[in-house]
Amino acid sequence: xxxxxxxxxxxxxxxxxxxxxxxxxxxxxxxxxxxxxxxxxxxxxxxxxxxxxxxxxxxxxxxxxxxxxxxxxxxxxxxxxxxxxxxxxxxxxxxxxxxxxxxxxxxxxxxxxxxxxxxxxxxxxxxxxxxxxxxxxxxxxxxxxxxxxxxxxxxxxxxxxxxxxxxxxxxxxxxxxxxxxxxxxxxxxxxxxxxxxxxxxxxxxxxxxxxxxxxxxxxxxxxxxxxxxxxxxxxxxxxxxxxxxxxxxxxxxxxxx
Numbered sequence: 686x687x688x689x690x691x692x693x694x695x696x697x698x699x700x701x702x703x704x705x706x707x708x709x710x711x712x713x714x715x716x717x718x719x720x721x722x723x724x725x726x727x728x729x730x731x732x733x734x735x736x737x738x739x740x741x742x743x744x745x746x747x748x749x750x751x752x753x754x755x756x757x758x759x760x761x762x763x764x765x766x767x768x769x770x771x772x773x774x775x776x777x778x779x780x781x782x783x784x785x786x787x788x789x790x791x792x793x794x795x796x797x798x799x800x801x802x803x804x805x806x807x808x809x810x811x812x813x814x815x816x817x818x819x820x821x822x823x824x825x826x827x828x829x830x831x832x833x834x835x836x837x838x839x840x841x842x843x844x845x846x847x848x849x850x851x852x853x854x855x856x857x858x859x860x861x862x863x864x865x866x867x868x869x870x871x872x873x874x875x876x877x878x879x880x881x882x883x884x885x886x887x888x889x890x891x892x893x894x895x896x897x898x899x900x901x902x903x904x905x906x907x908x909x910x911x912x913x914x915x916x917x918x919x920x921x922x923x924x925x926x927x928x929x930x931x932x933x934x935x936x937x938x939x940x941x942x
Contacts, residue, residue: 686714686862687818689784689811689830692870692879693837694745694887697790697799704890704919707803708785708883711811711828711906716779717875723776724874727769731757741870742770742877744884765938770881771900772940782906782914784810785886789919800837804844805853806916808861810906815860817908827862833870833880841865890923893930896937 691709696702712720724742731740734757746752747763754763774781786806793799808830815828832841845865849858870876885897906914917924 687711687811687815687826687828688714688717688875689807689828690873690875690879691784691807691830692833692876692883693803693835694880694883695790695891697788697803698796699790702790704887705788705790705799705803706785706883706887706890707800707807708783708886709807709830709879710774710882710904711782711784711814712779712875719778720773720781720878721874723773724770724878727766728874730762730766734758742766742874742881743870744881748884748888761938765941767881767885767897768900768937768939769941770878771885771897773878774900774904781904782814783882783901783904784814784906784914785883786916787886787890787919789890789923792918792920800840801844802918804841805848808845808848808858809853809856810913810916812858812860813908813913814906826860828860829862830865831873831876832865832867833876834867838867889930890919890927892933893926894933895930896932896935898930900937 689709689711691707693705693707695705697705728740728742734753740757743752746754747767773779784807786803788799788803790796790799793802811828811830815826819825842864845858849861868876870880882901885901888894889898905912
């Protein structure tokens, strides 16, 4: 079975918002323990401040220094943790593939359709990846989506049911083992990794900050030469402005050996 851990960044209904991102990563079930263990090792660097209960590796507070992070660690220490977490995507021990829906909210008239659109983007792409595994390797696999708990839980459950039984554009979700599961991000290091991925994709589009995206982009789901894992609903002007994305004068360090 393949699991897709997903989280969101940005606010779908914020009138002052510009982008909404729903993103996550697909991983084979037997690889989750190793990845969880490696992220836990990085989190343990901050035990002196956060204590036995440990810290939640929540990307936005880590970047801004809120929720105790400014007191827990210096900026270089926090940045190094981000780099080391995202560098785990590169490790041969796992085969992580990223799927993300990026929506420029000004392009969507009906704001209530943003979350359904983002969910359908990643759900149908994940389902397609499972079909591709079967067609390429004759290896039948099922999938399950795991989300951070949110106010959208009921909506996503309903969307999942509709996508499986009613479908969209003459297609249905055919390879899901069960409806999406919602967990507390504080209890799941892998949901925290999904949060990290969503946040740094969000910063790429909103702040034109390329640093995290550079570490994420090689692992976006592809099928042959086609990159199918990044679904964009953005204006042409926004697309062109991404050419100006840079490291903001503070390039990321190399990962810890």
